[in-house]
Amino acid sequence: MALLEVKDLGISFGGxxxxxxxxxxxxxxxxxxxxxxxxxxxxxxxxMLTGVYTPDCGSIVLDGVPITGxxxxxxxxxxxxxxxxxxxxxxxxxxxxxxxxxxxxxxKYNTFTSIxxxxxxxxxxxxxxxxxMELLKVFDLDKEADLLASNLPYGKQRKLEIARALAxxxxxxxxxxxxxxxxxxxxxxxxxxxxxxxxNFDMTILLIEHDMKLVSGICEELTVLNFxxxxxxxxxxxxxxxxxxxxxxxxx
Amino acid sequence: xxxxxxxxxxxTKNHLITYAGxxxxxxxxxxxxGTGVASNLIKGLLVxxxxxxxxxxxxxxxxxILGELSLGHAGxxxxxxxxxxxxxxxxxxxxxxxxxxxxxALVIGTFFAxxxxxxxxxxxxxxxxxxxxxxxxxxxxxxxxxxxxxxxGKDEAGLHFAFSNPNAINMxxxxxxxxxxxxxxxxxxxxxxxxxIGVILLIVSLFIVYHLVxxxxxxxxxxxxxxxxxxxxxxxxxxxxxxxxxxISAAIAGAGGVLYSHNLSTLxxxxxxxxxxxxxxxxxxxxxxxxxxxxxxxxxxxILYMLPELLRGLSDYxxxxxxxxxxxxxxxxxxxxxxxxxxxxxxxxxxGKKGEKGKVE
Amino acid sequence: xxxxxHLINGISLGSVYAIIALGYTMVYGIxxxxxxxxxxxIMVGSYIIFLLMSNVGVPAIPAVIISIIVCTTLxxxxxxxxxxxxxxxTSLAVLITAIGVSYFLQNSSLLLFGSDPKVFSSVVNLxxxxxxxxxxxxxxxxxxxxxxxxxxxxALTLFIKKxxxxxxxLAVSEDKDAASLMGINANATISLTFxxxxGLAAIAGALFCSAYxxxxxxxGAMPGIKAFTAAVxxxxxxxxxxxxxxxxxxxxxxxxxxxxxxxxxxxxVFAVLIIVLLVRPTGILGKKLHEKV
Numbered sequence: 001m002a003l004l005e006v007k008d009l010g011i012s013f014g015g016x017x018x019x020x021x022x023x024x025x026x027x028x029x030x031x032x033x034x035x036x037x038x039x040x041x042x043x044x045x046x047x048m049l050t051g052v053y054t055p056d057c058g059s060i061v062l063d064g065v066p067i068t069g070x071x072x073x074x075x076x077x078x079x080x081x082x083x084x085x086x087x088x089x090x091x092x093x094x095x096x097x098x099x100x101x102x103x104x105x106x107x108k109y110n111t112f113t114s115i116x117x118x119x120x121x122x123x124x125x126x127x128x129x130x131x132x133m134e135l136l137k138v139f140d141l142d143k144e145a146d147l148l149a150s151n152l153p154y155g156k157q158r159k160l161e162i163a164r165a166l167a168x169x170x171x172x173x174x175x176x177x178x179x180x181x182x183x184x185x186x187x188x189x190x191x192x193x194x195x196x197x198x199x200n201f202d203m204t205i206l207l208i209e210h211d212m213k214l215v216s217g218i219c220e221e222l223t224v225l226n227f228x229x230x231x232x233x234x235x236x237x238x239x240x241x242x243x244x245x246x247x248x249x250x251x252x
Numbered sequence: 253x254x255x256x257x258x259x260x261x262x263x264t265k266n267h268l269i270t271y272a273g274x275x276x277x278x279x280x281x282x283x284x285x286g287t288g289v290a291s292n293l294i295k296g297l298l299v300x301x302x303x304x305x306x307x308x309x310x311x312x313x314x315x316x317i318l319g320e321l322s323l324g325h326a327g328x329x330x331x332x333x334x335x336x337x338x339x340x341x342x343x344x345x346x347x348x349x350x351x352x353x354x355x356x357a358l359v360i361g362t363f364f365a366x367x368x369x370x371x372x373x374x375x376x377x378x379x380x381x382x383x384x385x386x387x388x389x390x391x392x393x394x395x396x397x398x399x400x401x402x403x404x405g406k407d408e409a410g411l412h413f414a415f416s417n418p419n420a421i422n423m424x425x426x427x428x429x430x431x432x433x434x435x436x437x438x439x440x441x442x443x444x445x446x447x448x449i450g451v452i453l454l455i456v457s458l459f460i461v462y463h464l465v466x467x468x469x470x471x472x473x474x475x476x477x478x479x480x481x482x483x484x485x486x487x488x489x490x491x492x493x494x495x496x497x498x499x500i501s502a503a504i505a506g507a508g509g510v511l512y513s514h515n516l517s518t519l520x521x522x523x524x525x526x527x528x529x530x531x532x533x534x535x536x537x538x539x540x541x542x543x544x545x546x547x548x549x550x551x552x553x554x555i556l557y558m559l560p561e562l563l564r565g566l567s568d569y570x571x572x573x574x575x576x577x578x579x580x581x582x583x584x585x586x587x588x589x590x591x592x593x594x595x596x597x598x599x600x601x602x603x604g605k606k607g608e609k610g611k612v613e
Numbered sequence: 614x615x616x617x618x619h620l621i622n623g624i625s626l627g628s629v630y631a632i633i634a635l636g637y638t639m640v641y642g643i644x645x646x647x648x649x650x651x652x653x654x655i656m657v658g659s660y661i662i663f664l665l666m667s668n669v670g671v672p673a674i675p676a677v678i679i680s681i682i683v684c685t686t687l688x689x690x691x692x693x694x695x696x697x698x699x700x701x702x703t704s705l706a707v708l709i710t711a712i713g714v715s716y717f718l719q720n721s722s723l724l725l726f727g728s729d730p731k732v733f734s735s736v737v738n739l740x741x742x743x744x745x746x747x748x749x750x751x752x753x754x755x756x757x758x759x760x761x762x763x764x765x766x767x768a769l770t771l772f773i774k775k776x777x778x779x780x781x782x783l784a785v786s787e788d789k790d791a792a793s794l795m796g797i798n799a800n801a802t803i804s805l806t807f808x809x810x811x812g813l814a815a816i817a818g819a820l821f822c823s824a825y826x827x828x829x830x831x832x833g834a835m836p837g838i839k840a841f842t843a844a845v846x847x848x849x850x851x852x853x854x855x856x857x858x859x860x861x862x863x864x865x866x867x868x869x870x871x872x873x874x875x876x877x878x879x880x881x882v883f884a885v886l887i888i889v890l891l892v893r894p895t896g897i898l899g900k901k902l903h904e905k906v
Contacts, residue, residue: 315705321705321708375887375891378891378894379890379891379894380894382641382647382845382849383845383890383894383895383896385647386841386842386845386886386890387886387887387890389838390842390883390884390886390887391883391887393879393880393883394879394880394883394884397876397877397879397880397883398877398880400876401874401876401877416874416876416877528838532649532712535708535709535712536709536712539705539706539708539709540709543705568723568724569724571716571719571720571723572717572720572721572724574716574720575713575714575716575717575720576713576717578709578710578712578713578716579695579710579713579714579717582699582702582706582707582709582710582713583695583698583699583710585702585706586698586699586701586702586703586706587698587699587702588698588701589698590698
């Protein structure tokens with residue numbers, strides 16, 4: 001059975017049909033790409049999957065659990081984590097704390113425990129720090145742990161967002177243009193990191209990307225979106241050779 | 253010992269410095285009062301400084317940590333003050349110890365302020381920014397307005413209540429006593445608070461907010477402030493943590509109110525002591541002390557509260573100077589020209605840069 | 614019949630709130646700041662009229678005109694000195710500065726004019742109107758207030774729709790940086806907004822003090838807060854919203870005072886505000902805001 005099963009998803013904004021009849025099925029452990037020209041509705045799909053927007057119609061099922069129209073907080077707890085196209089970090093907090101916030105629902109203790117500083121506080125905080133540092137190490141951010149998130153260079157901010165998303169222990173990771181603004185070296189490095197995350201965290205990843213080198217390099221399957229509709233779906237190589245897809249990207 | 257300090261978390265070290273500062277200041281003031289150096293004027297300022305410091309800490313939790321501008325925190329202070337004083341009026345004769353009495357009043361006042369914080373928070377926290385500010389302001393004004401038409405009396409038959417019309421209270425005129433007499437407020441409150449209690453309360457409040465902020469809960473609250481959408485995306489329950497922060501913030505303001513009312517013999521509710529004027533005055537302390545910096549709130553409160561008193565020599569001109577200093581401070585802090593000038597001066601000085609932005613001190 | 618009298622008085626008070634609210638709303642729309650000192654400009658304007666009329670013997674109309682000129686200048690000066698350097702600062706820093714300016718105006722008036730309330734003589738010297746065989750008595754001040762408010766609304770709407778400066782205001786309020794790139798002088802536009810808002814405050818002061826003739830350095834504070842509430846009520850940033858919010862607020866206040874409780878009239882006003890904002894979180898005519906993700 002597929003990990004993510006989306007059927008007939010659609011949404012419109014004030015008469016404009018942004019996405020319609022969107023279907024996708026992602027198997028566990030897959031690296032899946034969602035591509036398409038600007039304004040095709042890719043981020044809107046992400047926003048519906050994560051509950052930022054409530055879809056007008058259709059259904060989303062994650063690992064057998066229906067999550068259509070649920071709140072973002074619930075969906076994250078159900079197992080979807082994401083990054084954002086325009087990076088959204090907790091800028092006034094340290095790199096380490098950003099990941100600790102990601103661990104919010106993984107290592108828990110209540111407010112009273114923290115105010116009175118019961119032993120559980122110290123135990124949980126220690127656990128949290130170890131777990132967070134472990135994650136930061138994966139993304140080569142451990143040396144910057146005490147910096148403010150806003151002081152990180154752009155590429156590292158993107159990595160931190162992925163680390164934070166992973167901290168929530170998701171089943172499915174959504175990456176919205178992870179390579180945007182990166183140079184070719186950084187992108188190559190990012191591809192390695194994404195593969196590493198998939199293999200070592202046993203992760204399923206759906207990503208939006210414009211960088212064709214990255215898409216063809218790591219994605220196993222693709223869905224192409226154009227004007228809010230699925231244009232083509234299938235194995236990466238076949239999709240990228242599809243004439244309709246080439247037309248949508250380059251024009252006639 | 254040296255190891256102990258170097259191994260300590262930076263935040264813990266910061267907290268200890270603040271506590272130590274307060275205790276040292278307290279000791280100095282006690283010596284000055286004991287030796288008679290401090291004038292009665294200064295002595296009279298000590299408890300109010302504790303009161304406003306505590307309320308400023310509470311407000312800073314709301315504005316600096318949660319990131320929601322409240323212009324109604326004096327309203328919570330008002331609730332704490334009135335419910336606490338009412339408890340004391342009712343129970344004073346039955347409780348043998350003054351300290352115990354104050355503690356009971358404190359618990360009651362804080363509880364009611366928290367309750368109102370919670371109830372008001374439910375609708376208010378759905379709003380954003382300036383809308384939230386104006387609604388908290390409105391709530392503060394409503395609280396004052398209602399207290400001013402509230403009449404509570406006591407006679408051998410028990411408690412009597414009236415709203416708006418004191419003649420409707422139906423209380424035995426001979427033996428009955430007013431507990432709350434409308435706009436005249438509560439009179440003859442036993443004076444059971446003092447500077448020592450004030451300082452202890454201040455330290456306890458600090459203890460609570462410091463420990464709250466440096467925890468899973470505090471990080472969740474600040475995550476909401478920094479980026480609500482990202483906070484949701486990592487599974488933080490926005491409503492829960494907003495309500496929690498707002499309620500605790502109101503409770504702390506209420507505790508300040510209890511201290512305030514037990515330092516006066518007559519308690520009335522006016523725009524100046526509990527209305528938007530007061531809310532704004534405390535907001536000024538919080539902003540000038542630095543958003544999210546509790547130590548800063550206390551320092552700013554002490555300086556700005558003392559300032560008009562120290563400027564008393566200027567008699568009528570003092571509030572004018574206060575206004576000019578306020579504007580001047582903001583311009584100095586934020587005007588691009590002033591920033592350039594400051595950087596120039598700072599680079600000439602031998603010691604390092606200013607503290608990191610966003611750190612909780 | 615009493616009801617109609619109260620209603621008319623309410624509309625009149627509401628008209629004053631609307632004129633003040635215009636100042637708040639325009640400044641908020643364009644500079645994204647809450648100008649807490651706006652209410653105190655009203656007070657300054659009223660003192661000028663009072664001094665000119667009582668001490669110098671200037672007739673009402675010229676006194677009001679001089680007051681408008683002085684307040685306009687005051688608005689521009691305040692903006693130049695206190696707000697302009699803070700254009701890039703956080704909104705809270707600007708708010709605190711505005712509070713400082715408010716304290717400054719109140720306390721300088723306190724020094725100049727003393728704390729004892731002055732009796733303000735109405736700027737409108739016309740006989741009152743009696744309707745329905747004398748059962749409804751409407752003072753001339755009431756009528757003039759409503760008429761002035763309507764005229765101001767029309768003039769302002771035309772100004773914004775038809776003139777270049779008005780269009781520039783719209784552009785700056787939409788996106789200051791983009792407007793600057795299009796060659797609009799954003800600083801001059803903001804100055805102009807403050808000038809208009811402060812000029813309106815002078816008119817509002819004259820009308821408010823004619824209806825409620827006690828003038829002290831704190832006269833402006835409460836109407837200022839109420840008008841700010843009115844602006845939020847109608848949807849801050851919206852000019853028709855300011856009119857609607859102002860009038861509704863005035864009517865609710867007067868009717869609440871007459872029929873529910875005079876002591877609770879403020880509480881009623883604020884309670885209605887809260888209810889409105891809960892139903893429509895950006896005010897009656899406010900725009901819905903969407904955050905792009």
